[in-house]
Amino acid sequence: MKKIGIMTTGGDCSGLNTVINRIVCGAHARGWRTYGIIDGTDGLCCIPANAVELTPDTVPIENARLAGSFLHNGNIGVMNFETAAKSGRLGLFNKTLKKSLTTLNLDALILVGGNGSLSLAYKNNDIYSNLSLVCIPKTIDFDIPITERTIGFDTAVNELVKYCDQLILTSRSHHRWFVVQTMGRECGRLALNAGVAFGADAIIIPEIKFNVDDLIKHIRNVGRDYGIIMVSEGITLRGHSGRPADMISRKLTAAEIPNRTAFPDYIQRTGDTIANDRIIAAKMVTCALNAIENRETNVMTALRGGKCVTVPLSEFYESGDISRDPNIPDLCTSNAYVEPDDPLLGVATSMNIYIGQTK
Ligand code: F6P
Numbered sequence: 001m002k003k004i005g006i007m008t009t010g011g012d013c014s015g016l017n018t019v020i021n022r023i024v025c026g027a028h029a030r031g032w033r034t035y036g037i038i039d040g041t042d043g044l045c046c047i048p049a050n051a052v053e054l055t056p057d058t059v060p061i062e063n064a065r066l067a068g069s070f071l072h073n074g075n076i077g078v079m080n081f082e083t084a085a086k087s088g089r090l091g092l093f094n095k096t097l098k099k100s101l102t103t104l105n106l107d108a109l110i111l112v113g114g115n116g117s118l119s120l121a122y123k124n125n126d127i128y129s130n131l132s133l134v135c136i137p138k139t140i141d142f143d144i145p146i147t148e149r150t151i152g153f154d155t156a157v158n159e160l161v162k163y164c165d166q167l168i169l170t171s172r173s174h175h176r177w178f179v180v181q182t183m184g185r186e187c188g189r190l191a192l193n194a195g196v197a198f199g200a201d202a203i204i205i206p207e208i209k210f211n212v213d214d215l216i217k218h219i220r221n222v223g224r225d226y227g228i229i230m231v232s233e234g235i236t237l238r239g240h241s242g243r244p245a246d247m248i249s250r251k252l253t254a255a256e257i258p259n260r261t262a263f264p265d266y267i268q269r270t271g272d273t274i275a276n277d278r279i280i281a282a283k284m285v286t287c288a289l290n291a292i293e294n295r296e297t298n299v300m301t302a303l304r305g306g307k308c309v310t311v312p313l314s315e316f317y318e319s320g321d322i323s324r325d326p327n328i329p330d331l332c333t334s335n336a337y338v339e340p341d342d343p344l345l346g347v348a349t350s351m352n353i354y355i356g357q358t359k
Pocket residue numbers: 011114139140141183184185233269
């Protein structure tokens with residue numbers, strides 16, 4: 001009988017509980033036991049490790065749709081790679097994780113994480129040398145390379161669309177524009193997808209240069225005195241500081257275009273998990289359990305051509321755009337961004353959405 005550990009690390013997103021529910025269902029159907037590690041790596045730093053045995057009743061099907069993670073994603077003052085690196089205790093931290101995993105006597109660990117966690121797992125894979133490590137990519141930012149989707153992205157897009165569906169009503173009533181700031185870090189995929197799905201009049205993302213005068217001209221010409229300008233949190237405007245939505249708003253105000261800013265913030269990480277994210281969860285979990293059966297290790301599940309396959313963590317790391325992690329000294333992460341040939345850029349332009357200088 002195999003013993004499988006499950007850990008959710010990094011920022012939460014909707015879909016994590018569906019993943020946990022599906023892992024438990026699939027593992028139990030195979031006669032395996034499942035253990036949830038609480039608060040990510042912090043749960044492995046306690047002696048004994050903070051892990052609970054999971055049964056199909058722990059995250060029952062009626063709760064599988066709920067956002068957040070039943071296993072939590074970290075607490076203030078927790079031990080994680082960031083706090084360990086910042087306090088110069090990375091060596092000790094790595095040793096503790098390895099020892100803790102050995103004591104738990106797991107055959108496999110399913111790590112549900114974002115690009116930071118996956119990059120760390122790749123760079124520190126000695127920690128996991130006594131078991132089979134399978135990663136499932138999750139993030140609302142969808143900034144992970146070599147997969148066509150990450151858990152949580154579609155629900156986040158859906159939350160933004162629902163938010164704009166309501167905002168546009170007050171926007172019309174008051175004849176004014178809304179500058180909506182999305183999350184996504186340096187990756188504009190969340191803003192681009194949500195903007196196209198809703199029908200924003202402009203989408204400003206970090207990957208594409210934009211010109212404020214062109215944006216204002218576009219807004220004046222859409223033939224309406226209300227609408228939504230979607231701005232990704234990662235954009236910058238030379239000579240200006242503050243929140244991106246505020247910077248754009250100030251420019252609109254200076255051009256006498258009535259407007260307000262709106263910050264959906266953390267609701268992008270919440271909302272009942274939508275059907276497509278649940279299907280992706282089921283596909284990725286099936287793939288992860290098969291990988292464990294086949295004794296694969298140091299792999300990540302990835303959607304390719306709609307099918308779920310495993311790819312080595314080395315391929316995940318090397319196929320991305322490598323940049324320094326601002327929070328973890330000495331760590332480089334592998335990132336994905338909106339590519340110049342992203343079909344949605346052409347769709348946005350054809351729908352008369354201002355997207356910046358795409359050519
Ligand atoms: O990476 C997910 C994300 O929600 C980003 O889009 C956002 O910038 C960040 O996390 C917020 O992080 P925190 O939870 O630390 O405020």
